[in-house]
Amino acid sequence: MSSILKMGIIGYGWVARDYMYPALQKNPRVQLVAACAQHASEMKNLPQTVKKYTEIDEFLKHSALDAVYVATPNHLHAAHTIASIEAGLHVLCEKPLATSLADAEAMIFSAQSAKTVYATAYDQRFHPAHEQVYEQIQQGKLGQITQVKIDYACWLPKNWSVDNWRIDQERAGGGAIIDLAPHGLDLLETLLDDTIVEIKIFEQNVVQDYKVDDGGVLMLRFASGVLGSMHVGYNRPDTLPRRTLEIFGTAGMLRATNTMGQDPGGNLTFIDSATGTQKPIAFDMEKSPFEAQLNGFVNSILVKKIPSRSPEDDLRLFTLLFNALKRETQWH
Numbered sequence: 001m002s003s004i005l006k007m008g009i010i011g012y013g014w015v016a017r018d019y020m021y022p023a024l025q026k027n028p029r030v031q032l033v034a035a036c037a038q039h040a041s042e043m044k045n046l047p048q049t050v051k052k053y054t055e056i057d058e059f060l061k062h063s064a065l066d067a068v069y070v071a072t073p074n075h076l077h078a079a080h081t082i083a084s085i086e087a088g089l090h091v092l093c094e095k096p097l098a099t100s101l102a103d104a105e106a107m108i109f110s111a112q113s114a115k116t117v118y119a120t121a122y123d124q125r126f127h128p129a130h131e132q133v134y135e136q137i138q139q140g141k142l143g144q145i146t147q148v149k150i151d152y153a154c155w156l157p158k159n160w161s162v163d164n165w166r167i168d169q170e171r172a173g174g175g176a177i178i179d180l181a182p183h184g185l186d187l188l189e190t191l192l193d194d195t196i197v198e199i200k201i202f203e204q205n206v207v208q209d210y211k212v213d214d215g216g217v218l219m220l221r222f223a224s225g226v227l228g229s230m231h232v233g234y235n236r237p238d239t240l241p242r243r244t245l246e247i248f249g250t251a252g253m254l255r256a257t258n259t260m261g262q263d264p265g266g267n268l269t270f271i272d273s274a275t276g277t278q279k280p281i282a283f284d285m286e287k288s289p290f291e292a293q294l295n296g297f298v299n300s301i302l303v304k305k306i307p308s309r310s311p312e313d314d315l316r317l318f319t320l321l322f323n324a325l326k327r328e329t330q331w332h
């Protein structure tokens, strides 16, 4: 392989168009050579040098491809990842892994038997504020970590998009929880260097007019004894505070606001437990988590840098979440 990674995109909707394509354009070690979406009209902003497909089988025959980014609706992740791995390609696939345990296992088993790289697209690990959180914890600034809290929510009504697959059990695998919680679970394990051993979930559907959950609270127990909680929701008006990460320790706490998500920026504050003093913690306000995630993926292929998290970690967390989500409730 040359020092330029030739990439394709499978699923060219919101996240691929608004986040991955700009990241690809800025990365000198990557060249976008092909894209595939349901409708050719979706790909009209891509240059002529990018070959456009509407059929995955035809796309995978493109001879120049080294790697793909899979950003199709959740129920297609497994099929698209496995087909790409079988075509000899490296894969960066969007979260959540899949909509069933069997599909998630098939994806990761396929990745394990391949000689190519597989990674799940958990971009929030790469946010510079979260990297600072990791550093502060590593340096012992918080003392002994006791509890962690995440609040990650948005407003997602039935008509949020023309074909709103996010509120379709079959295509999304659930509602707010399956969509939003995977980011927080991966982030907390990454920041604490710890393993979640138990998840309990309360689900709700109290506002939105659809048949999947519009919110949930997850209770988390880590191997070290740390306890966590996570509020997620599609029922939080976007004008309210809705993206907060808090890590509590005996020597102090860190609070990150507006750092969870796809964009750079936000705030990070340390509160000293001895004095109660608040101190802002500086981080790179320009660095995009999406660009950094792409760089990490490229490094794992071109310079064989082993990522801190493995596909097995992804499957373990998905299995815990999926099993905790098995529910009796019928909303309507």
Ligand SMILES: NC(=O)c1ccc[n+]([C@@H]2O[C@H](COP(=O)([O-])OP(=O)(O)OC[C@H]3O[C@@H](n4cnc5c(N)ncnc54)[C@H](O)[C@@H]3O)[C@@H](O)[C@H]2O)c1
Residues within 6 Å of the ligand: 010, 011, 012, 013, 014, 015, 016, 036, 037, 038, 039, 042, 054, 056, 070, 071, 072, 073, 074, 076, 094, 095, 096, 121, 122, 123, 179, 261, 262
């Ligand atoms: N990491 C993040 O922060 C983040 C943010 C948003 C979305 N996502 C994830 O990315 C994925 C896509 O989300 P989105 O909001 O971009 O969705 P979207 O509906 O905007 O786009 C989906 C794309 O998949 C294409 N597609 C559907 N069926 C296809 C098929 N059979 N073959 C080829 N292409 C097909 C559609 O044409 C469209 O281009 C989801 O899994 C979602 O959970 C992640």
